Amino acid sequence: MAKFTFVGGVHPFDGKALSKDKPMKAILPKGELVYPMSQHIGAPAAPIVKKGDRVLAGQKIAQAQGFMSAPVYATVSGTVKAIEPRRVVTGDKVMSIVVDNDQLYEEVEYPEPVPYEQVSREEIIRRIQEAGVVGMGGAGFPTHVKLSPKEPEKIEYVIANCAECEPYLTSDYRRMIEEPEKLVGGMKVLLHLFPNAKGVFAVEDNKPDCIALLKEHTQGEERMSVVSLQTKYPQGSERQLIYAVTGRAIHAAMLPADVGCIVDNVDTVVAVNRAVNEGKPLMNRIITVTGDAVADPRNFIVRIGTNYHELIDEAGGFVTEPAKIVSGGPMMGFALFDLDVPTTKTASALLCMTKDEVSALEPSACINCGRCAEVCPGRVVPKQLADYALRHDLEKFEKYNGLECCECGCCSYICPARRPLTQAIKSARKMVLAEKKKKKEAGKS
Amino acid sequence: MSGLHKVSSNPHVRARATTASIMGTVLIALLPAAAFGVYNFGPRAALLILISVASAVLTEYLFERLCKKKVTVGDLSAAVTGLLLALNLPVSAPWWIPILGSFFAIFVVKLLFGGLGQNFVNPALAGRCFLLISFPAIMTDFNCDAYAGATPLAAIKAGESVNVMDMILGRTAGTIGETSMIAIVLGACILILAGIIDLNVPGSYIVSFTVFAALFAALTGRTVNGPYLSAQLAGGGLMLGAFFMATDYVTRPITKKGQYVYGIFLGFMTAVFRIFGASAEGVSYAILLGNLLVPLIEKYTMPKCFGKGGERS
Numbered sequence: 001m002a003k004f005t006f007v008g009g010v011h012p013f014d015g016k017a018l019s020k021d022k023p024m025k026a027i028l029p030k031g032e033l034v035y036p037m038s039q040h041i042g043a044p045a046a047p048i049v050k051k052g053d054r055v056l057a058g059q060k061i062a063q064a065q066g067f068m069s070a071p072v073y074a075t076v077s078g079t080v081k082a083i084e085p086r087r088v089v090t091g092d093k094v095m096s097i098v099v100d101n102d103q104l105y106e107e108v109e110y111p112e113p114v115p116y117e118q119v120s121r122e123e124i125i126r127r128i129q130e131a132g133v134v135g136m137g138g139a140g141f142p143t144h145v146k147l148s149p150k151e152p153e154k155i156e157y158v159i160a161n162c163a164e165c166e167p168y169l170t171s172d173y174r175r176m177i178e179e180p181e182k183l184v185g186g187m188k189v190l191l192h193l194f195p196n197a198k199g200v201f202a203v204e205d206n207k208p209d210c211i212a213l214l215k216e217h218t219q220g221e222e223r224m225s226v227v228s229l230q231t232k233y234p235q236g237s238e239r240q241l242i243y244a245v246t247g248r249a250i251h252a253a254m255l256p257a258d259v260g261c262i263v264d265n266v267d268t269v270v271a272v273n274r275a276v277n278e279g280k281p282l283m284n285r286i287i288t289v290t291g292d293a294v295a296d297p298r299n300f301i302v303r304i305g306t307n308y309h310e311l312i313d314e315a316g317g318f319v320t321e322p323a324k325i326v327s328g329g330p331m332m333g334f335a336l337f338d339l340d341v342p343t344t345k346t347a348s349a350l351l352c353m354t355k356d357e358v359s360a361l362e363p364s365a366c367i368n369c370g371r372c373a374e375v376c377p378g379r380v381v382p383k384q385l386a387d388y389a390l391r392h393d394l395e396k397f398e399k400y401n402g403l404e405c406c407e408c409g410c411c412s413y414i415c416p417a418r419r420p421l422t423q424a425i426k427s428a429r430k431m432v433l434a435e436k437k438k439k440k441e442a443g444k445s
Numbered sequence: 446m447s448g449l450h451k452v453s454s455n456p457h458v459r460a461r462a463t464t465a466s467i468m469g470t471v472l473i474a475l476l477p478a479a480a481f482g483v484y485n486f487g488p489r490a491a492l493l494i495l496i497s498v499a500s501a502v503l504t505e506y507l508f509e510r511l512c513k514k515k516v517t518v519g520d521l522s523a524a525v526t527g528l529l530l531a532l533n534l535p536v537s538a539p540w541w542i543p544i545l546g547s548f549f550a551i552f553v554v555k556l557l558f559g560g561l562g563q564n565f566v567n568p569a570l571a572g573r574c575f576l577l578i579s580f581p582a583i584m585t586d587f588n589c590d591a592y593a594g595a596t597p598l599a600a601i602k603a604g605e606s607v608n609v610m611d612m613i614l615g616r617t618a619g620t621i622g623e624t625s626m627i628a629i630v631l632g633a634c635i636l637i638l639a640g641i642i643d644l645n646v647p648g649s650y651i652v653s654f655t656v657f658a659a660l661f662a663a664l665t666g667r668t669v670n671g672p673y674l675s676a677q678l679a680g681g682g683l684m685l686g687a688f689f690m691a692t693d694y695v696t697r698p699i700t701k702k703g704q705y706v707y708g709i710f711l712g713f714m715t716a717v718f719r720i721f722g723a724s725a726e727g728v729s730y731a732i733l734l735g736n737l738l739v740p741l742i743e744k745y746t747m748p749k750c751f752g753k754g755g756e757r758s
Contacts, residue, residue, distance in 0.1 A: 007756060012458050091452075167458070243756055251752025324451045335452035356451045357459045364520065365562040367464055369694040379748055379755035381699060401750040409456030416462045417562075423454035 004202075005230035006240040008377040010410045012233060012331065014206070015168040018297040019290045024174045026284075026301040027314050028076075033101055033305035034086050034342035035061060035072050036094040040134040041141050042068035047097050053080045057107040057303075058281060061097050064129070070142045070345075071132045073281040074099055075303035077106035089327040089334045089341050096342070099305070113279035116189055121152070124193060124276055131275030132282045132345070137161060137236070137265030138328060140346040143272065146264070147193055149257035155194040156260035159245055160187055160269050162203040162210065163229055163236030166329025169349050171286035172266040174299045176203075176210040180217045183266060184224070186273035191223050194262065199224040202245050206231040233331060234408040238263050240377050252378075252404045287343060289315040291352035293322035308339045311350055322352040331409040364417045372411035372421055378404045382411035386421040389428035394435070397428050405429060462640075464561075468521035470639050474632035475528050475689065481628040482621035486536035486591055490621045494531040497543035501527025504551040522561050526550050529569035529689060532622025533682065533729070534576075536589045542580070546572040566736040567693045570729050577729070592618035598680040598725040601673065609672050612679040619681070626679040633688035646697055647687040649708025650715075654683065657716035665720060683715065686728035696736040701758065703739075703746035710742075711735045 038044040045062035055061055055074040062072040074097075081100040085093040116124050129144035149155060160183065164172040176183060187199045199221075201214045205228045218224040229235050229244050238256060241263060243249045248259040256263050264272070271282045283303060290297035295316030302311065308327070312318065326333040327341070328348055372382035380401045388397040402425060411421040483490045505523040509516045518524075530546050550572030555564045564571075577584045587596050594600075596618045597607040611617050615625025623629075636642045658677050659669045667673065677683075691697060691711055698707050711731050718727020749755035 006751075007758065010460070012456075012460070239751060243751075249752045249756040251750065254752065322450065324457060326457050330458040331456040333455060333457065335450070335455075335457060337449040337452045351457075353457070356453075356457070358453045358457060359451055361459070361463065364464055364517070365560060367467075367522075367562050367694045368697075368699055369467070370699045371462075373699055373748070377751060379751045379758075381748065383699070400747065401753075404750045404752070407455070412454075413456045413458060414460045414462075416460075416464045416467055418459065418463070420454060422456065426454065 003230055004227055004244045005232060005235070006243050006377055008375050008379065008410065009232040009234060009240075010375050010413055012167050012413060015290065016170050016173070016206075018168065018292075019288050019299060020170040020173055022298040024178055024286060024299045024301050025314075027306070027310070028105060029101055029303055029306040029310055030103065031101065031307055031310060032081060033074075033076055033078070033099045033303070034096045034307070035074070035099070035305045036086065036088050036096045036342065036344060037062055037072065038094050039072065039140060039304075039344040039346060040070045041139060042066070042070070042145075044095065045069060045072050047083050049080050049097065051080050051082060054078070055080060055099060057105055058110065058283060059108050060281070064132075068142060068145055070134050071130065071281075072097070073132055073283055075283045075305050076101045077104050078102040087338070087341055088344065089336060089347065091334070091337070110279045113277065116192060116276050121193055124189065127279070128272055128275050131271070131280070133268065133271045133275055134282075134345050135265060136267040136271065136285055136345060136348070138332065138346050138348060143264065143268055146262060147190070149255075149262070152194055153196050154260055155197045155257065155262055157246055157262070158187065158190045158194055158197045158199045159241060159261060159263045160199070160201045161236050161238070161241055161263050161265045162201050162214075163241060164207070164266075165204060165231075165233045165236040166331055166348070167233070168290050168351050169288050169329050170290075171288045171299050171348055173207055173210060175266050175270060175286055176207070177213065179270065180213050182270045182273045183214070184217050184221070185277055186269035186271070187224060189272055189276045190262070190264070190269065197223070197262070200245055201226045202229055202241055203227070204229045204231040204235055234377055234406070234410065237377060237406050237408055239406065252406075282345060285343075285345065285347070287311060287347055288349040290349065291322065291354075293318050293320050293352035293354045295319050302343050304343055304345055306343050308336070308341055308343065308350055311343070312339065312352070318352065320354050322354055324353045324356040324358075326351040326353070331413065332407065361418045363419045366417055366419055369416060371414045371416065375410040375414050377408060377410065378406055380404055382421045382425060383419075385428070386419065386424040389424040394428060394432050398432055402428055403432060464520045464522070467641055468525050470641055471525050471636065471689070472521060472528060474635040475525075475532065475622070477628040477631045478532060478622040478625060478685065479528065481615050481625040482532065482536075485615055485624060486589060486621060490536050492540070493534055493536065493538060493543050493621065494528065496540055497531035497534070497547050498524050498527035500544045501530070501547035501551050504548050505556065508552060508556050517561060520561060523551055526555070526568045526572075530572045532685060533569065533573040533620050535584065535587050535620055537586050538583055542576060542583060546576045549575045562695050564695055566733050567690055567696045570690055570733055574729055574733060587618040589618070594618065596681070596725065597676060598719070601676050601680070602719075602725040607676050607680075609675045609679065612676055623682045623685045626684050629684040629688060636688070636692075642688070642692040645701060645704040646691050646708045649705045650687045650691055650711045651678065651683070653709040653712025654678075654715050655712075657713050658720060661716050661720040677719070681719070681726045682728040686732055687711075691732050691735070696739060698739050698742045698746065700743055700746040700748055702748070703742040706742050706746060707735055707739065710738065
């Protein structure tokens, strides 16, 4: 393949210059911390503390429920104030543990872990599972599940997703620039788990400094390489990334492992490093606080559970009242009607924009221009799927590959009639998937 | 912090192009052809263009006001229809011809079927063909101050020789906007550079027309040579049709494969009409027929999705 890329995609204004050149800054939360029990795909964790308990930073406060789940850890010391439903970024209310921060930041003592080379594969995966590591690119898929394919020896590629294709986001960039050794350390662990795999750091070519730095840090590592991808959204989408790197294409019902690939986001690989090499649970992540409404846009190392209000305060507050606040990037993030929500394992950014381009123009009639189909990385015809979705024709929706949509937002972004295509398709997908789940469960009983 | 912020489903940013900006660019791209028409045929051409655009826009405006619907003339699509229709009229047409044609195009073809995006054939072309059938004498009378006699296509059909250079420049009889190949191609370049059209439809249309025209002309015992084919390409409404009407988003297939099928079909039908038909011209009817086939073409050319073979195209 001549160029590492995929067919389709868009080039939105990237806004990365706002925050990319300022070093990461660790911040200590001041107010209460909220830990939703569901920060991952799968069964919510179950609290193992009760109201009034004193907890320490690094103490497990909720236990995973089954294999497809992940535990949750306290990130400050304090007292459990309540266990109650709290609002999260998606707008839902999720059962959460609320900890009253005593501002002492006392931490548990972590036993020195035995080097991973001396323990079994199962033990390494158990450490990752115990640490509560989940996909930190946004999906929150439990990492230990991803790392447990049926035939680990058939994995040929471990791809570190360093694309960071979402506009405005620079958290992965800062991580790569400031702590490349942690990323490479995590990759070493992953390659140890998959003895027949090559480790690939896949970086978009708008980050040449990262590419150079990672090349430097992987020198002498025969199983590792750095790949420069074409800068295009959604280059970091799992299926498009696998295709760009390996030329192998999977549809929505397949897993990366089916074509011998494992893909993990930068911060996830770093969390694996921390879990396995340092024996510490997942407690913090990097969040880009940015947008033209923020006084001092930059990246923060945030203790998970910190309230979003505190991030804004740390970034110097608002210079102008934002019209729209998004948790995550502008293409796939969640718009917040209120900042009073906690950061979670999957929160990558807080974007505050003074203008809302969505409400600026009302949707009008489709002119059949075909731009949506042209940019769709899933190679479906979004306009047609959105029509089926609006007519509630779920059968046709599925027949014309509605489930192949990855909800990247390219179709809505490009639509000259400003039609909310992604939204319509997303809703229909949810209905089809819920329907399927129901049928499956009915079949079981 | 006061009050609640705006929320919506992702994505939260939008590309710049809007329906109005696309239609506006099409209007600009039609300007060279329109300006050449005025230069070639005189101020009366400008008058017909103005009447046509104004009546198209007014029809849409009045209909929407009377039906208490949202007024959509701001999307400029009605103006594009009016301008295209005018470019398809002979300069000698009386003033009420563009009014009637625009009314038919906008009211019957577009609005009665649900407005923008819902028309099953191109409104401007349907308007033209409606006029052509209703008033054949007016619509095929190309005599004017500047030119007397037949159009170049009619001349070569009758076996006479034509000046190809004049046809490329546009110094011939014909409808207001179709005569100058250079002006039309200039406009087409604007559309291509602005990313509004690609060559899928016009390219396959023009190539397939050339092939079929040569084939059919040879079959009917004509000498097929460079001048003949150049005259066929530069003459009549082929260029205007291929770049500005066959590319109409609403009435061409949305699938890439379908666009090639559609273009080839248009080329074939245009050649059939021009070589075997009674009239010298056939672009309008070919495109209208093609419009009708679009749902069928789309049905059989739906793309494969990513992961099931569609990742490479």
